[in-house]
Amino acid sequence: MQDSIAILKERYLANIQENPDLYIGIELEFPIVNLQRGATDTRVTKELLVRLNSDYGFIVERRDSEGNPIQLKASDSEDRILFEVSYNILEFAFEKAKTIQEVERRFNHYLGTIQKILRKNHHELQGHGLHPFWKENDNGPVKYPRYQMLMQYLALSEKIGGDFFHRHPDYGSYICGSQVQLDVSRANFIQVINAFNQIEAAKAYLFANSELLTEDFNTRISRDRFWEESMHGLLVENVGVNPHDFKDEEDFFNYLNHTAIFNVEREGDTYYFPPIVAGEYLKQEQIKGYNLSGKESLVIPHADDFCNHRSYQYQDLTVRGTIEFRSTCAQPLDRTFAPAAFNLGLLANLEEVTAYLKDCDFFKLEGRNYKRLRRKYSQIELTQADQDSIQSFAADLLQLSVKGLEKRKEGEECYLLPLMNEG
Secondary structure, rough: OHHHHHHHHHHHOOEEEOOOOOOOEEEEEEOOOOOOOOOOOHHHHHHHHHHHHHHOEEEEEEEEEOOOOOEEEOOOOOOOEEEEEEEOOOEEOOOEEHHHHHHHHHHHHHHHHHHHHHHOOOEEEEOOOEEOOOOOOOOOEEOOOOHHHHHHOOOOOHHHHHHHOOOOHHHHHHEEEEEEEOOOOOHHHHHHHHHHHHHHHHHHHOOOEEEEEEEOOOEEHHHHHHHHHHHHHHOOOHOOOOOOOOOHHHHHHHOOOOOOEEEOOOOOOEEEEEEEEEEHHHOOOOEEEEEOOOOOEEOOOOOHHHHOOOEEEOOEEOOOOOEEEEEEEOOHHHHHHHHHHHHHHHHHHHHHHHHHOOOOOHHHOOOOOHHHHHHHHOOOOOOHHHHHHHHHHHHHHHHHHHHHHHHOOHHHHHHHHHHHHHH
16 A cells, blocks of 8 residues: 555655746636626626637637536636636636736736626626625536535535534635745745744735624634635644644645545546545545435545645645645735735745744744634734734734845835735
């Protein structure tokens, strides 16, 4: 039997370069909002992709089971425009670039075209981390196996029951994030994961944009609660903030070995099952899985199934040799690229950032329970003392990020000006 840690290392270290060029990969998700209020009209959203294909030269890469385009590629680049989980959310997945300005130019071009089409039908993209009409929407998944499997898997929480789970297993249909991937090396990826994990409280303060106040939620960042108290968070190592700094590569992969495998492919069919710890997966003789029709089948685990392994940690090592920073809500449209700039600047100034975090006043006052601090500074109400503490921490990090961006000499520090002016 193959060793699971060896498989994980092979999967995640294969494409890490020793001295990589620093490229920027940005993914942006936005809700498609009905300007007449109420549910998003999915006929309008589906027609959007049809128009982009027929009138603007985008190439159809994927269609749903009814033949509707659900993923497009720009004809002059590798940029993708697609539905994310539901027909209410549009994602832009940009080809890697050398500067943020390159991505912004393409985004503004796409956005202008898309808003023009949508507004004729009283819809538009808006900068929210939570769809404002999520309660009214048809939150069914895009009719494509990947999304149907994901939604059925998350719905297992209703069968399992208990106080651990929130009551919104369809949350993937209405949360929107802002992700950036940055190249790392074998020598620095642990340092990067540790440093950025330590600052999640500040990122909560700076970029919270999915406020939800209900009978069971009281948070400025609903995406955290949605992930952590769902099937994805049933194994605590699988999502969110890491509880401690990793000592070395071995420590990191031992932790990753406790994340989840929950789906496999067999003969063109997709099967999902309650999460199994990666380190225990190959020890199972067989697993009871469900296909998209709900039929039960026994699945025999195989090492190749690790190709479906995907954790949901906020600092996620990817198979591309990058770290994906994935804790940030979608931002207001005039601040779309602030999270990417913030992360990029800190990475470009990594040694100074690491030195600062080792001895900063924030942790002397608050301690180093990184998960607790992220949750604390996601609250809607903060005391004045807490407000002062997190504001000072965030301001220091912004200055360090600006310094890193200035080192790059690309003018990218302009994207942080709105945050700096608020301070």
